[in-house]
Amino acid sequence: MSSPSDLPLLRVEKVSHAYSPETPVLAPVSFDVADGEFVCIVGTSGSGKSTLLRIIGGLVEAKAGAVWLAGALSTEPHPEIGFVFQKTNLMPWRTALENVLLPLELLGPITPTHRSQAMALLELVGLADSAHSFPAQLSGGMAQRLVLARALVRHPRLLLLDEPFGALDALTRERLNLELLRIQTSQQQTVVMVTHSINEAVFLGDRVLVLGEQPGRILAEIHVDLPRPRNLALMGSEKFGALATEIRRHIGLVEG
Template sequence: MTQAEAIRFDNVGRNFETRDGATLMALQSVKLDIEAGEFVSILGPSGCGKTTLLRMAAGLLSPSWGSVRLAEEDILKPRPDFGIVFQQALLLPWLTVLANVLLPVDVQGRDTAPFRERALDLIEMVGLKGFEDRYPTELSGGMQQRVALARSLVHDPKILLMDEPFAALDAMTRENMAAELLRIWDANRKTVLFVTHGIAEAVFLSDRVVVMSARPGRISRIVEIPFGRPRSLELMASGDLRETFEELH
């Protein structure tokens, strides 16, 4: 494992307390190393702890036991060198596309002016050139999610964490967004942890797919994806992908 820029889950578990005072074990004994520049998807049934795992990587939750580290440093709070994309775009409706993309820089208290050119380049990269001054209500759901993707990259994060970012989109838009994400990843090669319910999506995007068990979530299997890069949408319909799809299913 490359220590400089890698996430390590070391014997991680997480309990939650229910309203009636009972203890619910969400995750149990998760051990996983994610190497720098790797695209790893987490796949599993609803309620298996996928999002909990990602939120611990983001510093939004702490493990009940074990540790989550970037290199040798415990992740105990949100980090400015991480980018996060959620299921919903969560754009601020009173800000333009450009201002929404620059938001992480503004929130960190940094001068946005030096990042303006990068933001414009990212807006063009996600196919929204000409929409810089539009507001979220003027965009489709897929376009809003493209803005969220550009926003997550504007401050040049080391790690990109994605929690089912295309789940709310229709099937065709979802496929196109997956292809767009892969194109951007090929250009930037960020370390990506991607949570999804979509088996074909996980196979298409990933270097490895981590399969989680039902609650309490544990790693049942890690599958290496055998396809080279770059990849195109034609892979989605290929027999080669179908074989890996069936193995994961």
């Protein structure tokens, strides 16, 4: 008999999708994510990565297949799932702190405990000094960290990240990758992250799923057996380079 701990936190089972009958966007896609695991999804533009993430988050209904969260069928937005979208969708008239509190406000009245939880999260993402700033007063990287704090405020068991750092410069992106790793380690957070950056996927992930296009399907699953904790120096290692090349080969960027 299986115990709940044997169950994957997330099971994506033969999920397929089409926005119109003549153009399938996702072929049946299946994979599991274990509790505490960090899974990255890479693939060319239009391969259905955001669609897949939205189906997992219950924001788009799959045409076929099922999404299971801790063994229970998941069909709509779930309080145990935090989502960071491809574009920041902060409320411009609310301060940083008020933006983080928003998901809690939807559940009921805000208490002093909620406020201190939100402040602790702002601290975690390095924004304690900007708690009373408005989004327009934040840099791009700060806004992304704020979105991350907001996604974490309900202590989601599963965090879905859709290219959270895609619009940022390379230096800010590297710094945020390190912060994300730190947060993920300290909270033992389960993460599924879509990224265009193969290096980012190898650096962060325990596993990388390579999605092929038209319709999107899993071409390869790469286990990233690099030691943790990870640091940026790892990117220069032979093993790191070999993993990145293997992924590029599956996407068709490297011959052989």
